[in-house]
Amino acid sequence: MAIEAERHHSVGIDLVAMCVNDLVVQGAEPLFFLDYYATGNLKIEVAKEVIKGIAKGCKLAGCSLIGGETAEMPDMYNDADYDLAGFSVGAVERENVLNGNEAAAGDILLGLGSSGLHSNGFSLIRKLIKELQINYSDTCQFNPKLSWGDALLTPTKIYVRSCLEALKLGGITGLAHITGGGLIENPPRTFNSNLSAQIDAKSWEMPPVYRWLIKTGRIESMELARTFNCGIGMIVIVKPDHATTITKKLQDNGESVFQIGHLKARAPGAQPVILENMDNW
Secondary structure (H helix, E strand, O other), rough: HHHHOOOOOHHHHHHHHHHHHHHHHOOEEEEEEEEEEEEEOOHHHHHHHHHHHHHHHHHHHHHHEEEEEEEOOOOOOOOOOEEEEEEEEEOOOOHHHHOOOOOOOOOOOEEEOOOOOOOOOHHHHHHHHHHHOOOOOOOOOOOOOEHHHHHHHHOOOOOHHHHHHHOOOOOOEEEEEEEOOOOOOOOHHHOOOEEEEEEEEOOOOHHHHHHHHHHOOOOHHHHHHHHHOOOEEEEEOOOHHHHHHHHHHHHOOOOOOEEEEEEEEEOOOOOOOEEOOOOOO
């Protein structure tokens, strides 16, 4: 989409975010990042925009960009098409690793608001854009201040600094980065098979992009919940007596925080995530 929309400044942030947000859910602090940029025909101005985004993402995550690789492979990629990859290394003391063993029934689920699509579900989005004959340069229907390209490519929010600050307070028993698999497949990674996450879908405000997706009439609620973050980019699982303090710390660090549910004992045959009130979407 970035190539088709000619919007290259944000995908580097997405690249970093997908790595560092996955590190912090283990309680780890990202230390450094390396990138790989492959293209058919290196366009310097495009590459500069991409690398600037990567550098910005590293700054937001508080980690160093220590190197990278650029490859020009005309037999692999068409002209100026490019592909991005990267990885980050982080560190956490062994006794502080979040491994899902501490979560218990009664723990509160705090949802941190997302900035938009967060790098997931773009194959589906591009299919919709094609079916609806939308031009990326046209004014966006759900955000008239932006073009479709800029609105859909809003960069992924990086939660590292706010979550690391909250972890210092104690009382956090799990963190779930809501990426591919959405609200259905990601939360169960943070608790054992004896528990279920009960989530109330009416407890937060969905970003405009998701309200637009629903209005198209082409995506059912469960598909939306299984594919996208639906407005919640990170779930913080906390002990009930820490919920207020951790909420305030997260808000002080710029997060929109919603109490979206709780953990409970899993009944026989019950799903690991019980998502209620999706009709309100």
